[in-house]
Amino acid sequence: MPATATPSLIPNYICGQRRPAPGATLPVTSPLDGSMLGEVVLTPPEELDAIVHTAQQAFTRWSATPVKERVQVLFKFKHLVEQHIEELGELVSRENGKLPAEGRAGIEKGLEVVEYATSLPQLITGELLEVSSGVDCYTRRFPLGVVAGITPFNFPAMVPMWMFPLAIACGNTFILKPSEQVPLTPLRLAELLKEAGLPDGVFNVVQGDRTTVEAILDHTGIAAAAFVGSTPVAKLVYERGTRAGKRMLTLGGAKNHLVVVPDADVEVTAKNVVSSFTGCAGQRCMAASVLLTVGDCSHVVEAIVETAKKVRPGCEMGAIISAKARDRIHTYIDLAEKEGARILLDGRGATVPGKEGGTYVGPTVLEHADRNSKCLQDEIFGPVISILNVKSLDEALAIENASPYGNAASIYTTSGAAARYFEQRASAGMIGINIGVPVPREPFAFGGWNDSKFGTGDITGKDGIAFWTKPKKVTEKWSAGASRNWMS
Numbered sequence: 001m002p003a004t005a006t007p008s009l010i011p012n013y014i015c016g017q018r019r020p021a022p023g024a025t026l027p028v029t030s031p032l033d034g035s036m037l038g039e040v041v042l043t044p045p046e047e048l049d050a051i052v053h054t055a056q057q058a059f060t061r062w063s064a065t066p067v068k069e070r071v072q073v074l075f076k077f078k079h080l081v082e083q084h085i086e087e088l089g090e091l092v093s094r095e096n097g098k099l100p101a102e103g104r105a106g107i108e109k110g111l112e113v114v115e116y117a118t119s120l121p122q123l124i125t126g127e128l129l130e131v132s133s134g135v136d137c138y139t140r141r142f143p144l145g146v147v148a149g150i151t152p153f154n155f156p157a158m159v160p161m162w163m164f165p166l167a168i169a170c171g172n173t174f175i176l177k178p179s180e181q182v183p184l185t186p187l188r189l190a191e192l193l194k195e196a197g198l199p200d201g202v203f204n205v206v207q208g209d210r211t212t213v214e215a216i217l218d219h220t221g222i223a224a225a226a227f228v229g230s231t232p233v234a235k236l237v238y239e240r241g242t243r244a245g246k247r248m249l250t251l252g253g254a255k256n257h258l259v260v261v262p263d264a265d266v267e268v269t270a271k272n273v274v275s276s277f278t279g280c281a282g283q284r285c286m287a288a289s290v291l292l293t294v295g296d297c298s299h300v301v302e303a304i305v306e307t308a309k310k311v312r313p314g315c316e317m318g319a320i321i322s323a324k325a326r327d328r329i330h331t332y333i334d335l336a337e338k339e340g341a342r343i344l345l346d347g348r349g350a351t352v353p354g355k356e357g358g359t360y361v362g363p364t365v366l367e368h369a370d371r372n373s374k375c376l377q378d379e380i381f382g383p384v385i386s387i388l389n390v391k392s393l394d395e396a397l398a399i400e401n402a403s404p405y406g407n408a409a410s411i412y413t414t415s416g417a418a419a420r421y422f423e424q425r426a427s428a429g430m431i432g433i434n435i436g437v438p439v440p441r442e443p444f445a446f447g448g449w450n451d452s453k454f455g456t457g458d459i460t461g462k463d464g465i466a467f468w469t470k471p472k473k474v475t476e477k478w479s480a481g482a483s484r485n486w487m488s
Contacts (some may be wrong), residue, residue, distance in 0.1 A: 002396055010040040010183045012207055013190040015054045021047050021392070026209065028178055031097030031319035034357025040183040043208040045215035051206060052221040053415050057171040058201025063143050071118045071169050076196035078114045081107065081189075084395030088188060090154050095182045097319030097355040097359070098280050103157075109396040109439070110161025113460050116442040119166035120208040124170075135477045140407035140471040143171030144223040144247065148216050150177045150237065152229045154283045154320050156248040158184035159228050161335045162446065163202060172223075173202045181321060183207050184261050212408040217241045224468065226459060227251065228285075230379070231405070231451050232461035238454035249467055251381040251453035252284045254407035254448065257400040258436055259422060261294045262392065268434060270303035272412070276436025278363050280316050283325075285452070286430070286437045290376055291387045292396040300412075301387060305365050309385075314352030320382060326359040329382035333364055336375045336386070347383060371399065379405070387467060393418065401427045408451030410436050429453070 010028060011020045011331040025039035043051075062070070077303040081088065085104050092103030149163035156178065164174045178186040186205045193203050193337060206212060208216030216222060224247035227237045258276065260269055276288035293301060313315050320326040330348050337343060347362030365386040375386045375392045390396050400409050409434030411422040419433045429448040432438030442447060445461030447453055457463035 007036050008038040010038040010187070010207065011290055012041060012051075012216060013187050013203075013205035013402070014051055014201075015058075015204070016194050018187065020032055020068075025053045027370070028095065028181065031359050033320050033355040034359075037095060037184065038152045040180050041207045042180070043206050043212050045470060048206070048215045049221075051147070051204060052146055052173065052219055054201045055175060055204055056221060058199060059145055059171075059173040062168070062173055062199060064201050065262070067101055067124065067169070067171070067361060068121050070171065071120050073193070073196050073198045074114050074165055074169060075084045076307060077193055077198070078111055078118070080192045080196055081111060081114075084192065088157060088185065091188060092182075093318070095184050096156055097321055099133060099189070099281075099316075100389055101291075102318060105329070106155045106158035107161075109160040113161050113440040113464075114165045116460070117169040119433060120166075120169045120465070123462070124469070131148065131475075134479055135475065137473065137475050140474070141170070141465070142472055143469060145172060146175065147172045147468060148175040148177065148222050148225040150213055150216065150225060150227040150229070151179060151186075153179040153181040156182040156278065157189060160186055160189065160462075162228075162459050163226050166460070167468040168198070168202055170465060170468045173204075175204045175206055175216065175222065177206050177212060178209060180207065180209050180357050197283075203480060212389070213237070214240065215325075217246070218244050218267065222246065224248070227465070228459075229253075230474050234454055235243075235451075240277055245469065249457065249459060251285070251447065251459060252452050252454065253286075253405060254452050255377070255379055255405045256287065256408040256410070256428075257287050257396070257426075257430075258288045259289045259292045259294065259301050259393070259396045259400070259411045260297050260408070261411070261415070261418055263415045264297070265414060266300055266303050267436075269300055269412040270307045272434065272436045273304050274311060274363070276410075277385040278308065278317050278383045279437065279443045281361070282382055284446075286439055287381075288385055288436050289380065290399075291385050292399060293387060293389045294393055294396055295391065297389070298306075300341070301367070302376050303306065304385075308345050308363040308365060311363045313347075313350045313359070313362050314355060314444070317383060320359045320361050323359050325360055325381070329380060329384060330360050332375050332378070332380050332382075333366070333384065336366045336368070336373060337368055339368075339373050339375075339388075341369070341373065341375070344387075360452055377403075392445050394423065397422065397425050401425075403427075404451040407452040408438050410434075422473050429458075
């Protein structure tokens, strides 16, 4: 874009069309090269009333639509996304900075939830039991109303697709508030939903910043909200939403521990660990962050370093979302160095020829002597792995259990006994055995433990259905004498 060109406005998507909002805007740049993508609108709180009203009007019609008809839209939507997956992958890459292949992989993962949601007619059939002679009890699930999703920058398509397919299949109308850093992909998804036949007002995209999020959490016309982001913010969002009487589920950050024992397959472990901590430039809550080596695993560490050296920013790994995030990652590496950590591989100062305006950090491997290092405690959210050697599997488990987070934990071993011992004792909601990113496949739900989640249940699978609906229990009795008094 020429320096004199006017940046394009990135609007809301309300009632089936793109609509600007009055007030301020925020520049959006591509992490790949620093180029301007546009100016995103920051929706003021006073605009939200009209948006919620639109969604409430759509809810009246949509909730009365039989579930078998509702899911037909999702069948068509899945097909359209698959047709446009190259375009969508490039769009994710441009605004988020990840590789196009990673953008496509995230979309494909999101489509698993879409596919699961199309099975809703078979999943919410309810239960019926004759509880005594002539008396039946049965259940039905009903939508909540207008609901919302507040999603982060790192997966512009996948995380929204954890939420809205189940929510709208259950009969709700949905307001998506994406990160202001990645506002484009959600707009394209909204257009594909309309093309698939979704009625206007059922799915809406509201752009904005923290003020917009707070307005959503406070609004009495929104029945429930889900959130994905850092743990401190997830906790604040959960508390504010529940104070307003909303049903809330907020997913936070992580400090995922990977444990390697001496009998691990070296080649498999090295490739998998490097993929885990460098994939999506480490900007995912399931990325490897701490590697605990039990006993003498120096041969495994050497293989990890050599494998990581082959991962080049701009080729095998994407960009960091912003200069601020890049500088934060650099600060942690600087601190580790001051604390006496050995830097086995240093990713500071990474640049990509022809994309000098981009924000990159290369793979970084730190070997710590002090287990109290901040790099071993804090979520860095970048392509950095901290290694700490321990004497036993029990010592590794004690360190993992002491972390306030609980998203994921993995072990690399060829011993079934060691794997089972670890799996039963690790304090995390998702466990990997020779897998560094143990994201469950549908219908197994996504969700962590401890300070990685606030609220009950998981975001996808059966728990997702339960979150976006409310059960009604009916007890009925039919007898021959009922005709004498229909009110009895």
